[in-house]
Amino acid sequence: MSVTDTTRPISQEPETAIDDSASFHVAAPKKSNPLKVGLPPIMFGGLVIGFWYFVSYGLLEDRRRFLLRPPHQVIQKGFLDWAVFSEILTALWSSTKVAIIGLVLAIAIGMALAIIMSQAKTAERAIFPYMVTLQAIPILAVVPLISLWFGFGQMARVVVCVIIALFPIIVNTLFGLQSAEKGAHDLFSLHQASRMTRLRKLMFPAALPAIFAGLRISAGLSVIGAVVGDFFFGRGAVGIGQRINRYAANLQGEQLLAAVIMTAALGVTVFWTFGWIQSRVIGKWHDSSS
Amino acid sequence: MSIVTTGSLSFDQIGMVFPDGTEAVREASFTVNRGEFVTVVGPSGCGKSTLLKIASGLLEPTRGTVTVDRDRLGYVFQDATLLQWRTVQRNVELLAELHGLPKAERQSLATEAIKTVGLSGFENHYPKALSGGMKMRASLARTLTLKPPVFLFDEPFGAVDEITREHLNEETQRLFTTEGFAGLFITHSISEAVFLSTRVLVMSARPGRIVAEFEIPFDFPRTPDLRFTAEFARISGEISHELRGAHS
Numbered sequence: 001m002s003v004t005d006t007t008r009p010i011s012q013e014p015e016t017a018i019d020d021s022a023s024f025h026v027a028a029p030k031k032s033n034p035l036k037v038g039l040p041p042i043m044f045g046g047l048v049i050g051f052w053y054f055v056s057y058g059l060l061e062d063r064r065r066f067l068l069r070p071p072h073q074v075i076q077k078g079f080l081d082w083a084v085f086s087e088i089l090t091a092l093w094s095s096t097k098v099a100i101i102g103l104v105l106a107i108a109i110g111m112a113l114a115i116i117m118s119q120a121k122t123a124e125r126a127i128f129p130y131m132v133t134l135q136a137i138p139i140l141a142v143v144p145l146i147s148l149w150f151g152f153g154q155m156a157r158v159v160v161c162v163i164i165a166l167f168p169i170i171v172n173t174l175f176g177l178q179s180a181e182k183g184a185h186d187l188f189s190l191h192q193a194s195r196m197t198r199l200r201k202l203m204f205p206a207a208l209p210a211i212f213a214g215l216r217i218s219a220g221l222s223v224i225g226a227v228v229g230d231f232f233f234g235r236g237a238v239g240i241g242q243r244i245n246r247y248a249a250n251l252q253g254e255q256l257l258a259a260v261i262m263t264a265a266l267g268v269t270v271f272w273t274f275g276w277i278q279s280r281v282i283g284k285w286h287d288s289s290s
Numbered sequence: 291m292s293i294v295t296t297g298s299l300s301f302d303q304i305g306m307v308f309p310d311g312t313e314a315v316r317e318a319s320f321t322v323n324r325g326e327f328v329t330v331v332g333p334s335g336c337g338k339s340t341l342l343k344i345a346s347g348l349l350e351p352t353r354g355t356v357t358v359d360r361d362r363l364g365y366v367f368q369d370a371t372l373l374q375w376r377t378v379q380r381n382v383e384l385l386a387e388l389h390g391l392p393k394a395e396r397q398s399l400a401t402e403a404i405k406t407v408g409l410s411g412f413e414n415h416y417p418k419a420l421s422g423g424m425k426m427r428a429s430l431a432r433t434l435t436l437k438p439p440v441f442l443f444d445e446p447f448g449a450v451d452e453i454t455r456e457h458l459n460e461e462t463q464r465l466f467t468t469e470g471f472a473g474l475f476i477t478h479s480i481s482e483a484v485f486l487s488t489r490v491l492v493m494s495a496r497p498g499r500i501v502a503e504f505e506i507p508f509d510f511p512r513t514p515d516l517r518f519t520a521e522f523a524r525i526s527g528e529i530s531h532e533l534r535g536a537h538s
Contacts, residue, residue: 181371183368184371184373186348186371187365187384189348190346190348190365191385191388192388197388201387201388206373206374206375282375285375285376285416285417287418
């Protein structure tokens, strides 16, 4: 009798429906040709820039060109003029701080609520409907209330971020905590694991993939919240929302486009950062789709 | 309700009716002693697995008593139920960890158990990189760290292919002869039951009752070729006959 026969990786066993682990089977190593991966987006980007030039010079007459400045002018006046670019960066950093504080608060509140709800069905029934309601309120509708309670400063902006970013964290964390297999729960029951041990060693690690999915959504939303909040609340440090407002009001087209592009870059950076953290933390054992 | 007796498991007039009114087990009375390997075969949904849940305390029977030492009860589930975020080594350490053993001790227990099931070299692999058979071995190793005097198996090899299943059967048989536990095994494969057991019980369709009992006379260790002997075929035939009766 030989044991090694079946431990060889060649033995391909059919995965059946009852095998929950099937979805975590080893994926074939991805061979990616950098040319094949990099070329299409670069070419499409080139097309977009070409179309941009066509609109600026082909469609718009001279005196209406302020509606869409050509790309090289945006670079010149928006990015290469340090006075302007540093103004944009300062505003962006101010909004980034708001987004980070808001996100951290949303994570703390959201996870705490999700953990409480995961521990008692009654708590879930009691709290969850209000979370859905909070999510359903258009943020514009509560802006006057926020300014009444929190003023027009940084605090009010942070509150907007928290309200926007909270829901995905709660839902994903709760869903994740409830996703541990029944068999694994039985195993912990058999060995008289305490509530805390079960949460720490089973439910929380099982929830990590879902938590990260929620974090990526919420991080992006928090950036949106910081920008939107900045539009409404004008006191205190000037954020990127205010900056964009002013450029638009002064018809500074190049600066306006540069500020919008930088805001987009911030959103993408946040999304990537959380993807990177995710793959660092759970990439070894979980096949994330991203 | 459970009286502590080392290395044996006994069911006394167990009956189980679920809250929804489903009668899973009508009557089961039998004992598995140390050095015995008893397999219960029966049609799907006849309440075989319910017996194990009752034995382990996951379910309270509605009637009768179970006598078993639950302190170090080994229980291998249908699925490997490995924790995906833990390596093989850390998965195998889990039970010792839950019982609060110091790190050095649980590591050496795990290393030994991993070696016993032939997974040495895979300690640092995550479950996603293992085949179904290897996952089951890791699950067996995890249970072995308890050095259980009573070992429950709930159709553990139902999801692996035939060849792997035969290997795992030989493996289980070897564990049984070296560890000498009291084994209670659930399956619907007659060949698996006869190959592994000292005794085979046939359970009827729901509500489950033990309708027949077969002593399996073969000596241990048993070789794979045993499956192709006339005596093996004869006993399998008799059990199959009883099972068909149990279905109706």
